[in-house]
Amino acid sequence: MSWAQFAWVAGLCAVTMFVSRVAPLFLLKGRALPPRLSRALNAIPPAAFAALVANDLFDMRLLQATDWRAFIPWLAAAPVALVALKTRSLLWCIVAGVGCYGALLAIPA
């Protein structure tokens, strides 16, 4: 990634992140969120994370897959979900996910 490309990506992301983090705090000092806005904000996390998970797991190559190894991400995702529900820990989820993925990759075809 060149410095020019980096400046665009990191710069724009940093600006939107700064606004997301700082603006509400100054706008809402001592005031409550409007109910409709509050509902919209609450709707973002489940929708955004579901979109991200679906994007990572749904690969177009799955539609023509003949080898079980194409489903390794799905097989590794299941234990991660269990660990997440049990521990709610990002750390343990990474350990479980990367561990399972690595172990499945190591199985000979």
Added chain:
Amino acid sequence: MSKRAFYTALPVMAGYFVLGVPCGILGAHAGMSAAQMALMSALFYSGAGQYLIANMWLAGAPIASIVLSVSLVNGRQMLYAAAMARFCGGVGKRLTTLFAATITDESFGVNLARFASGEAWSVREATLVNLFSQSAWIVANVVGAALGAVLPVPTVLASFAMTSIFICLLCIQRFDRSARNGALAAAVGVCLCKLAGFAGPAILVGALVGVVAAMLTPKGEAS
């Protein structure tokens, strides 16, 4: 004061070190140098966001799509800022800005627990917790970027660390009927986008479809 803040931040710092190294490795695979990773961690400072940037860049997504997707994913930060507003009365603008600009999922949780505990906990101490945590994140990213440049770590493994984070963050949401519909619609939206050949904006479109679906779900049907 700073000692108390340091001990409060310590578990977050340990976690960030472990999460930050694979993030740095993935960033190196996406072509970012250790200096770029350090700069991004200092200015942008978002675990999920930085993983997403590297992964979308590796997938060849356009810059506009990366920025919009990352911004939407980080929209949840508004909730944290809104929740912290009540503790910032009478605090100076500079300190309030620094505090707000360095809030993350984890430091929000730790600081909120401290504020809610009833014991004396100031915005200054909360900001120190944020900064200690951010320091650990920056160091871990730089270490990861340096390792990624010399170690042949498979990209799929570093990338699946990010998928694991997203699965965890999805699973720990509070799912009422509205959130369930939103998540389902978002996932379907992503799949349909990809099937239609629009893989680039799939995350953004899917997430927006999910938010709309959640908003359209009638209220008072929590389960």
